[in-house]
Amino acid sequence: MKIAITADCHLTTREKNPERYNVLINLVKECKHSGIEHLLFAGDIFDQDTNNPALFESLFQNLGDDLHIIILPGNHDAGLSNRSFTNPSIRVITQPEWFETGTSTRLLLIPYKGLTNMGDQVAEIMTPEKMERFVLVSHGDWLGNKNIRNNYEPGTYMPLLAADINQFQPIQVILGHIHIPYSDGRVHYVGSPCGLDITETGQRSFVVYDTTSESIKRQPLDTDVIFLNYKIAIFPHDDELSMIQTKFNRQLAKENLTPSQLEKIKLRLELIGCSQNKSAVKESAILWLRQIGITNCEILTDSLRNNDDIVLKQLAEMVSIKINSEFFLDSAGFPTKEEILHQAMETLYGGRQ
Numbered sequence: 614m615k616i617a618i619t620a621d622c623h624l625t626t627r628e629k630n631p632e633r634y635n636v637l638i639n640l641v642k643e644c645k646h647s648g649i650e651h652l653l654f655a656g657d658i659f660d661q662d663t664n665n666p667a668l669f670e671s672l673f674q675n676l677g678d679d680l681h682i683i684i685l686p687g688n689h690d691a692g693l694s695n696r697s698f699t700n701p702s703i704r705v706i707t708q709p710e711w712f713e714t715g716t717s718t719r720l721l722l723i724p725y726k727g728l729t730n731m732g733d734q735v736a737e738i739m740t741p742e743k744m745e746r747f748v749l750v751s752h753g754d755w756l757g758n759k760n761i762r763n764n765y766e767p768g769t770y771m772p773l774l775a776a777d778i779n780q781f782q783p784i785q786v787i788l789g790h791i792h793i794p795y796s797d798g799r800v801h802y803v804g805s806p807c808g809l810d811i812t813e814t815g816q817r818s819f820v821v822y823d824t825t826s827e828s829i830k831r832q833p834l835d836t837d838v839i840f841l842n843y844k845i846a847i848f849p850h851d852d853e854l855s856m857i858q859t860k861f862n863r864q865l866a867k868e869n870l871t872p873s874q875l876e877k878i879k880l881r882l883e884l885i886g887c888s889q890n891k892s893a894v895k896e897s898a899i900l901w902l903r904q905i906g907i908t909n910c911e912i913l914t915d916s917l918r919n920n921d922d923i924v925l926k927q928l929a930e931m932v933s934i935k936i937n938s939e940f941f942l943d944s945a946g947f948p949t950k951e952e953i954l955h956q957a958m959e960t961l962y963g964g965r966q
């Protein structure tokens with residue numbers, strides 16, 4: 614059996630964010646195409662105060678027995694219950710519940726509950742003398758890694774502690790709440806199916822749990838919009854545009870986008886460092902981006918210095934060559950070459966504009 618899991622759709626109205634609805638239509642198509650029988654929402658179907666079950670339900674008409682929708686309410690879905698829906702294929706989980714998969718490994722579904730820990734919720738349903746083999750699916754903050762947090766809503770939501778994992782030993786943990794797709798050992802954040810804003814970048818995906826192999830796989834999702842947010846450092850040069858082009862193309866290649874996805878890009882490009890003519894380089898960058906099919910972009914140059922001093926320009930080029938030499942290697946825990954170049958330009962041009 615294959616179970617698809619998504620989370621953090623944050624639906625508003627269809628007029629305001631049609632892309633958040635359209636991606637769910639695509640998700641249903643993907644599920645049917647891949648022989649997936651269950652589609653599980655791990656919380657936050659709705660955004661802030663928007664809560665329109667009828668509109669959500671309209672996306673899942675005529676599902677028949679092919680696809681069953683399971684909803685775990687998140688911290689934004691208060692009050693959601695089976696009474697909210699008329700479609701019998703949609704089921705809302707309001708209490709911790711076991712989900713049978715036909716194998717000896719079950720899914721433990723824990724809906725969001727404020728002012729509790731996820732571990733307490735697991736303990737409530739777990740028989741103390743019997744060690745269950747299970748996959749935990751829920752909505753909240755994984756506290757085992759401090760580097761990830763939810764920019765969308767500060768605070769701590771039904772936290773899962775490393776001690777909880779040690780105690781209950783779920784074979785996998787699949788969570789909603791953090792919108793960035795992320796995996797840390799056995800803990801996986803599904804990520805929002807469609808980027809909500811410029812901080813939720815790149816191609817989006819959903820998770821498929823295969824009950825036979827007990828494996829987790831990510832499957833790409835087709836979205837109306839793909840956010841990209843790049844920061845590029847430059848130094849004064851007669852061809853600053855090609856400097857931007859090289860760095861931009863290098864970053865874009867990592868996104869693995871198809872040519873038809875280019876027109877879906879919503880780009881924020883922040884230029885930092887120093888330019889010999891910042892308004893000219895901004896203008897030429899916009900033109901070039903348009904030529905390669907990226908029309909929806911904003912270029913930020915607030916932190917870009919402007920200086921055409923000829924001596925400093927030569928110094929800047931020498932510094933940049935040094936930074937690009939093998940001596941400075943990009944590796945984890947160290948500043949990137951981009952950051953070093955930015956700092957070097959700040960040092961070189963600071964206070965001399």
Ligand SMILES: [Mn+2]
Nearest residue numbers: 657687688790
């Ligand atoms: Mn949430």
